[in-house]
Amino acid sequence: MPIVAALALLAGAARSVVLHGSVAIKPNQAPASVAVIMVEGRAENTGCAGGIVYSGRFVVSVRAPGVRQETDLNDLLHAETLSFPEHSYWYMWPIVFADFNHDGQPDFSIAPHFCGNNGQYSLLTIGPDGRVSTLRVVPDGLLGIADAAPSSGAIEVTTDGFRVGAYDNSRGSGVSRSYRWKGQQHAFVLVTATPVPSK
Numbered sequence: 616m617p618i619v620a621a622l623a624l625l626a627g628a629a630r631s632v633v634l635h636g637s638v639a640i641k642p643n644q645a646p647a648s649v650a651v652i653m654v655e656g657r658a659e660n661t662g663c664a665g666g667i668v669y670s671g672r673f674v675v676s677v678r679a680p681g682v683r684q685e686t687d688l689n690d691l692l693h694a695e696t697l698s699f700p701e702h703s704y705w706y707m708w709p710i711v712f713a714d715f716n717h718d719g720q721p722d723f724s725i726a727p728h729f730c731g732n733n734g735q736y737s738l739l740t741i742g743p744d745g746r747v748s749t750l751r752v753v754p755d756g757l758l759g760i761a762d763a764a765p766s767s768g769a770i771e772v773t774t775d776g777f778r779v780g781a782y783d784n785s786r787g788s789g790v791s792r793s794y795r796w797k798g799q800q801h802a803f804v805l806v807t808a809t810p811v812p813s814k
Contacts, residue, residue: 630654633669633699634766636710638721640679641743647679649710649741651688651699651725651765658701663730667701670728677745684745688725691749692737698728699765711768715750715777715803716740716796722750724758724767732782733759736767738803751802752794761789776803786810 634651656671673688689697702708712721721741726734735757738750752758759781762769771778776795783790790810794803 631658631669632707633673633701634708634710634725636712636723636766638710638712638741640677640682640721640741640745642719645680647677647682647741647745649723650676651710652676653699656696662700662728666703668698668728669701670696670698673697673699675739675747677741677747679745682745684747686747688747691739691747692725692727694727700728708765710766711764711770713770713772713777715770715772717775724760724770726760726762726765726767728765732784733761734763734765734767736760736762751800753800753802753804755805758792776806783810 631653632650633653636649637646638649640647651673653669653671653673656669658667658669661668674685675688677684689695710723712723715722715738722738724736724738726736737757738752739747740750741747758779760767760769760779761781769779776793778791778793780789780791788810790808792808793806795806797804
């Protein structure tokens with residue numbers, strides 16, 4: 616990376632894109648561009664292995680034909696400050712989309728910067744108008760998932776919800792949790808948590 620670009624990065628250049636993806640938000644429409652963007656903050660060498668971490672305020676930007684929406688991610692996650700690591704090869708992380716509750720709208724997970732076995736992920740959904748909102752998870756609100764990415768690809772969609780795996784430090788082994796979508800509660804509810812046998 617050129618020295619000038621590196622200095623701009625460390626100074627916290629405005630509107631730094633940290634995650635990006637494309638997904639259709641309406642039937643028969645071209646995919647929307649979806650990005651998590653730092654709009655205020657700084658970039659510093661404070662990552663788990665000394666990598667760049669962006670800290671500050673972020674928005675989720677959704678751009679499609681006739682749609683230009685920005686949703687305040689800090690407000691959604693009830694956090695004054697959020698942090699996301701820079702990808703070590705591509706700078707931006709991919710956003711992994713799925714339809715967790717089978718309502719036809721794209722959903723994705725997001726976890727602020729963490730070091731360790733499990734990230735604490737929130738579930739978000741994108742409406743046809745481009746607005747982003749949270750999907751509730753009962754009982755904990757967050758999903759512990761054994762993954763290293765800010766948007767997890769380790770969520771297995773099932774016929775009525777999804778399944779995730781995490782590492783339980785207290786047992787020294789993995790645990791699998793299944794969640795079912797409850798339309799009346801407008802939330803995913805924990806159904807089972809079972810230990811994963813070691814190999």
